[in-house]
Amino acid sequence: MTHAVVDRLRAALGDRVDTAPATLEDARADRSGHSSSGAPLAVVHAASVEDVQATLRIAHATGTPVVARGAGTGLAGAANAGPGEIVLSTMNLRRVLEIRPDDLLAVVEPGVLNGELDAILAPHGLWWPPDPASRDISTVGGNIATGAGGLLCAKYGVVRDAVLGVDLVLADGRLLHLGHRSVKGVTGLDLTSLVIGSEGRLGIIVGATLKLRRIVPGTPCTIVATFPDVRSAAGGSAAVTASGAQPAIMELMDARSLAAVHALLELDPPAEGLAQLTIRTDGPLAAAEAAQIAEVLRTAGGAVTVTDDAAEGERLLRIRRSMHAAMLTLGTTLIEDVSVPRSALPDMFDEIARIEREFGVPIPTVAHAGDGNLHPNFVTDEPEIPDVIWRAAEELFRAAIRLGGTLTGEHGIGVLKSRWLAEELGEDQWDLQQRIVRAFDPTGILNPGKVFEEGPAFETGPEGSDA
Amino acid sequence: MTHAVVDRLRAALGDRVDTAPATLEDARADRSGHSSSGAPLAVVHAASVEDVQATLRIAHATGTPVVARGAGTGLAGAANAGPGEIVLSTMNLRRVLEIRPDDLLAVVEPGVLNGELDAILAPHGLWWPPDPASRDISTVGGNIATGAGGLLCAKYGVVRDAVLGVDLVLADGRLLHLGHRSVKGVTGLDLTSLVIGSEGRLGIIVGATLKLRRIVPGTPCTIVATFPDVRSAAGGSAAVTASGAQPAIMELMDARSLAAVHALLELDPPAEGLAQLTIRTDGPLAAAEAAQIAEVLRTAGGAVTVTDDAAEGERLLRIRRSMHAAMLTLGTTLIEDVSVPRSALPDMFDEIARIEREFGVPIPTVAHAGDGNLHPNFVTDEPEIPDVIWRAAEELFRAAIRLGGTLTGEHGIGVLKSRWLAEELGEDQWDLQQRIVRAFDPTGILNPGKVFEEGPAFETGPEGSDA
Numbered sequence: 038m039t040h041a042v043v044d045r046l047r048a049a050l051g052d053r054v055d056t057a058p059a060t061l062e063d064a065r066a067d068r069s070g071h072s073s074s075g076a077p078l079a080v081v082h083a084a085s086v087e088d089v090q091a092t093l094r095i096a097h098a099t100g101t102p103v104v105a106r107g108a109g110t111g112l113a114g115a116a117n118a119g120p121g122e123i124v125l126s127t128m129n130l131r132r133v134l135e136i137r138p139d140d141l142l143a144v145v146e147p148g149v150l151n152g153e154l155d156a157i158l159a160p161h162g163l164w165w166p167p168d169p170a171s172r173d174i175s176t177v178g179g180n181i182a183t184g185a186g187g188l189l190c191a192k193y194g195v196v197r198d199a200v201l202g203v204d205l206v207l208a209d210g211r212l213l214h215l216g217h218r219s220v221k222g223v224t225g226l227d228l229t230s231l232v233i234g235s236e237g238r239l240g241i242i243v244g245a246t247l248k249l250r251r252i253v254p255g256t257p258c259t260i261v262a263t264f265p266d267v268r269s270a271a272g273g274s275a276a277v278t279a280s281g282a283q284p285a286i287m288e289l290m291d292a293r294s295l296a297a298v299h300a301l302l303e304l305d306p307p308a309e310g311l312a313q314l315t316i317r318t319d320g321p322l323a324a325a326e327a328a329q330i331a332e333v334l335r336t337a338g339g340a341v342t343v344t345d346d347a348a349e350g351e352r353l354l355r356i357r358r359s360m361h362a363a364m365l366t367l368g369t370t371l372i373e374d375v376s377v378p379r380s381a382l383p384d385m386f387d388e389i390a391r392i393e394r395e396f397g398v399p400i401p402t403v404a405h406a407g408d409g410n411l412h413p414n415f416v417t418d419e420p421e422i423p424d425v426i427w428r429a430a431e432e433l434f435r436a437a438i439r440l441g442g443t444l445t446g447e448h449g450i451g452v453l454k455s456r457w458l459a460e461e462l463g464e465d466q467w468d469l470q471q472r473i474v475r476a477f478d479p480t481g482i483l484n485p486g487k488v489f490e491e492g493p494a495f496e497t498g499p500e501g502s503d504a
Numbered sequence: 505m506t507h508a509v510v511d512r513l514r515a516a517l518g519d520r521v522d523t524a525p526a527t528l529e530d531a532r533a534d535r536s537g538h539s540s541s542g543a544p545l546a547v548v549h550a551a552s553v554e555d556v557q558a559t560l561r562i563a564h565a566t567g568t569p570v571v572a573r574g575a576g577t578g579l580a581g582a583a584n585a586g587p588g589e590i591v592l593s594t595m596n597l598r599r600v601l602e603i604r605p606d607d608l609l610a611v612v613e614p615g616v617l618n619g620e621l622d623a624i625l626a627p628h629g630l631w632w633p634p635d636p637a638s639r640d641i642s643t644v645g646g647n648i649a650t651g652a653g654g655l656l657c658a659k660y661g662v663v664r665d666a667v668l669g670v671d672l673v674l675a676d677g678r679l680l681h682l683g684h685r686s687v688k689g690v691t692g693l694d695l696t697s698l699v700i701g702s703e704g705r706l707g708i709i710v711g712a713t714l715k716l717r718r719i720v721p722g723t724p725c726t727i728v729a730t731f732p733d734v735r736s737a738a739g740g741s742a743a744v745t746a747s748g749a750q751p752a753i754m755e756l757m758d759a760r761s762l763a764a765v766h767a768l769l770e771l772d773p774p775a776e777g778l779a780q781l782t783i784r785t786d787g788p789l790a791a792a793e794a795a796q797i798a799e800v801l802r803t804a805g806g807a808v809t810v811t812d813d814a815a816e817g818e819r820l821l822r823i824r825r826s827m828h829a830a831m832l833t834l835g836t837t838l839i840e841d842v843s844v845p846r847s848a849l850p851d852m853f854d855e856i857a858r859i860e861r862e863f864g865v866p867i868p869t870v871a872h873a874g875d876g877n878l879h880p881n882f883v884t885d886e887p888e889i890p891d892v893i894w895r896a897a898e899e900l901f902r903a904a905i906r907l908g909g910t911l912t913g914e915h916g917i918g919v920l921k922s923r924w925l926a927e928e929l930g931e932d933q934w935d936l937q938q939r940i941v942r943a944f945d946p947t948g949i950l951n952p953g954k955v956f957e958e959g960p961a962f963e964t965g966p967e968g969s970d971a
Contacts, residue, residue, distance in 0.1 A: 137845070137847065138746070139742065139745065139746050139846060139847040140845040140846050140847050141745075141846075142845070162748070183690065184690040184694070186688050186690075190687065190688060191687060194665075195687075195688060197694065197697070198661075198665060207932075207936075211932050213930070213932055213933045213936070214930070214933075215933065217843075217908070217909065217910045218845045218908040218909070219843040219844055219845055219875070219876050219877070219908070219909050219910055219913065220657065220658060220662075220843070220846070220875035220876055220877070221653050221657060221662060221843045221872075221875055221876070221877045221910075221913035221914050222843055222909075222910040222912070222913060223650065223651040223653075223701040223912050223913065223914060223915070223916050223917075224910045224911045224912050224917060224925065224928050224929065225917065225925055225928075225929050225933075225934070225937050225955065226698060226701070226702055226706075226937045226940060226941075227651070227664065227697050227698060227700060227701055228698075228933070228936070228937070228940075230664070230694050230697030230698065230700075231693060231694060231695075231697065231698050233694060233697075234690040234693070234694055235693055238693075239693075251748050275606065278606065279605070279606050281629070281718050321789060322788060322789070376684075376686040376687070376688045376689055377686055378604070378607040378609070378685045378686055379606060379607050379608075379687070380604065380606040380607050405688075408686075408687035408688055409686050409687055409688070410686070410687070410688045441684070441685040441686070442684065442685070442686050442689075443684045443686055443688075443689040443691045444691045445689070445690050445691050446686065446688035446689060446690065447688050447690060448690070449690050450690075450691060450692065458691065458692055461691050461692075462691065462692050463680070463681070465674075465678050465680055466680045466681075466682065466692075466695070467692070469674075469680070469695070469943065469944065470692050470693045470695070472943035473693060473695075473940055473943050474693075475943070476936065476939035476940050476942070476943050477936065488692065
């Protein structure tokens with residue numbers, strides 16, 4: 038059965054069907070630290086939309102599950118493929134098809150990297166705001182599939198705010214054009230928004246019409262403020278938000294994060310307990326806004342420095358950007374991703390301190406403080422995440438939900454958080470969401486088992502994942 | 505059968521069940537000029553979420569269709585109720601439950617009017633950006649149900665950009681809490697976005713968590729530019745967008761609109777053919793931006809005046825705001841609502857001129873030129889819209905779609921445009937959207953016949969609208 042599917046794929050797609058052991062092994066894991074239970078059947082390197090459609094038609098006819106995959110930089114395991122599954126890679130669909138400065142839009146294929154897109158847009162005076170930390174290596178299609186965020190979201194929005202339309206191949210190979218090219222449009226249900234963040238469960242994203250912005254004029258300013266402890270740093274960021282200022286970036290590092298990065302970058306170790314805010318203002322009023330923010334931070338008890346020098350600004354931001362690398366030097370890392378209302382940030386740091394004490398695990402944490410999205414990191418010497426860390430993470434999720442927040446701000450559910458999904462959504466909504474998945478994919482061949490752990494709702498239908 | 509349903513409603517809801525003939529008659533029509541074929545069974549004036557749930561449980565048990573209704577200011581007939589239907593009015597659910605300046609959010613009931621919400625928010629230094637022309641008389645729930653737009657959308661976004669979460673009562677009376685209070689959140693499918701613009705087909709909106717903005721500082725400036733013809737006015741607006749300026753408002757009136765409003769307001773008649781742009785800049789740089797825009801408009805051939813006087817600015821904007829009243833003085837009006845990419849605005853005006861000639865009907869048109877959304881008005885002396893106007897409107901829709909646009913930018917599909925929906929969406933997407941509706945409402949009792957003309961897809965299920 039398995040070989041028959043690969044044979045059919047090869048007959049239709051030739052050498053775009055890759056069964057090299059190293060390729061299959063790579064497709065088992067993303068950057069979450071989690072791997073599937075074994076190698077998938079094959080990786081199809083689609084070179085056209087028609088290739089995607091041909092693959093889906095074969096998968097649909099044979100009941101074979103399909104896992105869509107971009108650059109594999111996800112942090113929730115949503116693109117990890119396992120035994121019996123076809124991987125559909127859209128990495129070779131990498132063209133920018135159209136750039137319209139007058140309409141502030143671009144039409145792109147899904148495999149374009151964020152970083153390379155912005156390099157192509159820059160000569161037109163344009164950029165696409167989504168900026169996940171992985172922006173140099175992650176794809177636009179992956180950004181859309183996960184509903185990615187990043188550092189600039191409080192001011193410039195998330196992926197959902199930056200996509201006008203999506204081209205989607207359905208489970209049976211049909212191609213849909215969702216959304217429009219106009220700023221406004223309310224024709225029928227908003228399926229474009231529904232596909233954003235759907236993590237491969239509704240269809241394969243094969244094209245996107247992106248909403249662009251003009252490059253922001255002016256000289257950005259960078260502000261660094263240190264505080265004696267993380268709660269006062271969180272209070273400082275809340276004071277900035279309350280002042281009405283709207284920085285482009287406002288990042289918070291707790292003492293453990295800051296110490297780990299200083300060690301990695303061979304900087305002098307920070308004082309015990311010291312936490313840091315790194316803030317950037319931009320636009321024509323960047324300097325005035327930076328001065329206003331500096332004053333707010335000083336009043337909140339921060340030690341503040343401000344610079345409008347580009348190189349110095351980059352050097353300061355690099356400390357925040359080195360967080361992930363610093364964590365990797367410490368061991369196996371589980372990067373968490375809870376999000377809370379901005380006012381709850383100080384309370385969430387108290388909860389993290391409590392969980393550290395109760396479970397006896399250190400939790401170095403950075404936060405996109407401007408929008409209330411925290412990345413607590415769990416680090417272990419063991420190759421697999423031990424049970425105590427999962428129990429601590431569960432406590433973290435419940436704390437975030439109690440504070441009016443959510444399980445995941447920007448990484449998605451994937452396989453790592455599916456067991457808590459029903460707890461946040463409630464059983465009724467969880468069930469409804471699965472019925473919507475089945476409206477798109479009646480036989481359940483698209484990324485089965487991801488986001489929604491298969492429950493009774495799926496038992497009566499054909500279930501590709503068991504093939 | 506009919507009386508039995510009303511009896512059950514009365515037993516559960518007492519005098520919130522209204523069968524006064526005048527109330528029933530009112531519920532047949534919105535502001536579109538279209539009425540249903542007859543009076544509905546009853547209007548339930550819900551006083552609580554529980555009232556909504558109780559109504560839905562009775563409707564579900566008896567297979568009786570339910571039409572959700574706010575202030576009845578819609579322009580597509582989506583809230584018009586007919587024979588055999590229960591009207592569920594959310595006008596008495598009118599409380600602002602929570603205002604959080606620190607989190608820039610408010611929690612409201614659906615019957616709050618846009619205008620009254622902003623009056624409540626203003627002392628907190630906050631506002632909610634959606635500003636349909638009906639803002640003084642339309643409800644937040646209606647704004648969400650239609651995915652409303654307005655004048656400020658190019659700079660401040662549409663309703664979809666201004667809603668974090670929605671509380672929704674399903675067809676069987678269950679209550680779901682969709683979305684979150686945090687800026688970021690990608691937990692499961694984005695059902696909040698799916699409900700926005702769903703025109704009563706997915707559930708009854710009984711609450712919303714709104715994303716607020718701080719009141720914009722500075723003195724707004726107002727710019728008026730007149731052009732010898734509408735195409736050069738459209739070129740002027742395109743030049744403003746291309747210059748990188750981002751006005752808060754940029755409205756275009758063609759010669760017929762301008763003449764009608766001047767007549768209504770007893771102003772001197774404008775020169776033959778004269779078209780007008782009315783532009784507002786805001787924020788701390790409003791004056792500099794206004795000067796830059798004025799220069800662009802002069803270069804584009806406009807005769808330009810600029811003011812930073814608030815009263816004079818309001819007087820100038822009133823000309824644009826009087827458009828709908830001016831149309832009503834001319835006869836029965838069909839207000840159309842196509843939207844195109846901004847660069848296509850001049851071509852769309854050419855298409856309108858062609859359709860005027862070919863069908864022999866005048867089409868006074870205003871446009872939200874900053875975002876490419878046009879409101880061509882068809883005016884007739886007859887009480888019903890004659891066939892020639894529908895044929896001209898159909899030609900208008902097809903022209904907008906050919907230019908990369910859409911049937912409706914902000915008014916919705918309702919009953920007036922459902923016959924063209926499949927043409928824009930394609931049969932596959934049209935069919936998929938109906939399957940999603942059935943995932944929410946398996947027996948089809950919510951606003952049946954609206955948006956989607958019932959096709960074969962519904963023939964096999966119980967169909968409340970025939971009860």
